[in-house]
Amino acid sequence: MIQKYGQSDRRILKFPAVHPCEGISPATLLDSLITLSRNICSYQSKFVATQRRNARETLRQIGILLIFLEEIKDRGTNLPESVVLCFSELHIAFQKILFLFEDCSLDGARLWILMKSHFVATQFRVLIRTVATALDVLPLPTIDVPSEIKELVELVSKQARKAKLELDPDDETAMNRVILILNQFENRFEPDKNLVKRVLDYLEIRSWRECHGEVQFLDEMISLECLEGNEKEQPLLSSLFGFMSYCRGALFETREHGIVEQSDSDGRCNHEMLSCLNPEDFRCPISLELMTDPVTVSTGQTYDRASIQKWLKAGNLICPKTGEKLTNTEMVPNYSLRKLIEQFFADNGISLAKSRKKNRDITRTITAGSPAAAGAVKFLSEFLADRLYYGTDEQKNKAAYEVRLLAKSNIFSRSCLVEAGCVPPLLGLLSSADDPSTQGNAISALLKLSKHGAGKKAIIENGGLRPILGVLKNGLNPEHRQIAAATIFYLASVPDYRRLIGREPDAIPALVELIKEGSACGKKNAVAAIFGLLLHAGNHRRVLEAGAVPELVHILLAPSNKAELITDSLAVLSTLAETAEGSIAVLQISPLPLFVGILRSSASRAGKEYCVSILLAVCRNCGGEAVAGLEKEPSLMPLLYSLVTDGTSQSSKRARSLIKILHDFHESSSSASPASAVPQEWFIHVR
Structure with a gap:
């Protein structure tokens, strides 16, 4: 996780201390040391889940040194050069100590700090020894402060040299329990929930909100490690992410409402929503580059010809995106997609640099990241499927919500959820639920799953088209209608499904109605869905008969519409x-x-x-x-x-x-x- 410290960004457990400049005045240096000391001592009132003994000892020593520094300032003592040099070394150490306390008390990072306990304990020991070294050469006799304060400083110096800042035995016990749980997940044994709860209680993770914060932090860490090409920490991070996702979905029966709705609103114009001009739809999942010669394999997935040929020549006989076994190695040219790429992305001014990061973030999740993560996600998927089938109404709603979270930007999780059988009960919630929250969670979860090849297939084969169209026409919330339109867009990426959707008498008229009455994002999603359906020539007449042209022209005439929506509307009109x-x-x-x-x-x-x-x-x-x-x-x-x-x-x-x-x-x-x-x-x- 990146945190803001002043004007710079800092990764957790990184300590970019800055040495004071050579010409700094003694008074300025002293003021800065006092400020750092006070900031460190403020952590006496903050919760630290681990490293409690080391934190207490460090805070005690810094507190004594704060008294010493404040006494120097109060007396207005002139500091000789030798004292300034020592204080400069203390300044560097204090910066790093403050960074360390910030990390140990960081919300969402409790489990990660626990698993890095050996490293963190070493940092406490090294930094306190650095303080001791600076105090050893500090010329105390030249500083005008009371003798009792000098004695305290000397005592701190001696204690800092001898301090045994080691790993807390309780931390080590908790860490070993986590390792045991991860090993059980890896070997496909569901861990004892009492053992899991002991770990959570030790870290004082006692609510859905706190557990969700841990999951978000670990997901950010994985993304950053992936972006920087650092593979060393990814297996452990992935294992912990799977573990905490399991805890969030399977151990906490209730959740705090409104957390994800504010940041993961599927119906709003964010990166989850659709555009005819989204370059990610045209990148090869293997090379991450725009496809110049797209071909479709037996699983229905599309790749750039050169990339999939290289994959097959390496002896791989599974689909890279879905993990399904390829029934044959035939590659069928995808002329429709090739035409789209040529039409939309031939030097049209869209920046691909910003989208590249996001695409890496999603493609890294084709596999679980570690065997332990795979086991945890599979157990959780089975648990959620069971809740969706047999739980109470509230349990079904929460399970749909957890599916929505788990499937967000994670291909492996989507495959596990589909395989566990989550699609049929989610479809059932669309038509049976009279609660807007339940319908919203169900359609949002289905949108995420429809991005996976197996998810599309499961939706269609389980008769999901009709209930999704029902939400598109009569959703309990306008946002649900635009999410349904987005789901239609993804289903329309399969040629056979375009034909099937087009034959539904209500499908295209409902999309046109959403263009007419929907919000800006509703219009955008409906336009995108219609464009996808137009890739089947038989749907052209149906789109015209539904009255799409007047509504698209109305978008062009409305000055308040965003340029992206206007461009998408022009794309559909151009096709028609x-x-x-x-x-x-x-x-x-x-x-x-x-x-x-x-x-x-x-x-x-x-x-x-x-x-x-x-x-x-x-x-x-x-x-x-x-x-x-x-x-x-x-x-x-x-x-x-x-x-x-x-x-x-x-x-x-x-x-x-x-x-x-x-x-x-x-x-x-x-x-x-x-x-x-x-x-x-x-x-x-x-x-």
Whole structure:
């Protein structure tokens, strides 16, 4: 976990002390030492779960030195250079001691500090010895303070040299219990819950909130270690994460409401939500790079051809993402996805650097991280599935909530939850629950599980489409409707499911209704889901018949909508306009100058490309009247020439095609009627 200390960031159990500058005045150095000492002594009133003996001894010695330093300040004593040098060494030691106390009392880090007890005890011993060394060379006779205070300082110096700051036996006992529990998880034995509770009681983790804090801290630590490429600590961190996740879900019967709802609101526009322009949807799970040649394997997962070939040549016969055994090594080109990648991410100005970190964070969870973590998550998944089937209403609600937490950004946990059979009872809660909290937790959990290949399959095979559509149409909370739309988006990533969803008479109309009445995020999720469904050609007519075009155009006309939502809406309109029916619908609802205006004002390169695509498609499909209207737009030609020189290869190509149509029309219009000004094979006239 990164903590803020002043203006810098510091990792736990790292001690970046700064040496005072050479020209520092004695008075400034003394004031800083007093401040550090007071800050350290303030930890007498703070809870420290472990290292209690070492903490008490250190606080006692620093407290005596604080009296000494305050006495020097009160007397206004001039300090000789030799004293300043000693105080500079004390200043470094005091900084590190303060860091150590901050870490030992850090919320969420109790279990981690316990497991690092040997290291922490060594740090206490080394730092107190450093204080003793500085005091040994301190010229006390040159400092004007009372003799009794000098005697106290000498006593501290002697005690610091002899202090046996060692590992507390109680800490060692608790640490060994944790190791025993982890070994039991690793060997697929569920530990005695009384033994687990003894560890939690020792660390004074006595509520769901405190346990959740430990899980969050460990998850952050794993992410940071992964980001820095440090694999040394990851197995232990993963084991502890699995252990505390098990405790949170299986040992604490009640939870504090409102904790995760504030930070993990699935229906809000955060990193969990969807966008047609999310580069993570187009990265290879193996290489983490944008796929240039996406192929689909027998499990239905898609990878870049070069990456999956390398994986198979290494002798691996399982799907890297799901862990399922591959029935064959055939790789089917995913032309639809390739088209999307070319259309959306060909140099459209989206930064991939920021998204790279997040993608690493999720791909690191394809496996459990350690055998102990795998055992803990599997036991917890089975426990939660049992609660979802046979628990009381409140227990089912909490179990759905725990599934939602466990499946968040963790691929291995999703696979365990699906395998344990959590999907069917979660689907049952959607239609049977009249409690908004239960329905919200259930649909949020299903959204997380729908991101896993096995989760999609389990939802469809257990008849989950109808209850999810029920939430989409009549959810007890508007947020639930937009989460249902997000779930439809993920289900639509499977070609067969696009066809299946499209055939449901209520599916596409419900998404269009959400575009009309939903919040900004509801609109965004519905637009994304419709785009996914349009990858099946048979759904084009259904989307048009549901009245999607007027609602999408309304989004373009509303000045309050965010640029991302406008760009996503343009992407759907561009796809619809590829067919004659779609072009006709677009032309009948919206004047073409609207797209010219967006082309002129949009800061999104992708948005500009979609506008050109729409204009080109309408001109090709809707006849000379459409071309005649565009030819009268004086600002269009400069915009198109700008795209030819500065746009992506795709937008440049389309801009050139549109320029040619307009030029041909202009040249022919002086000698022919507008209806015949453009070659008729380009058009299907609007009747």
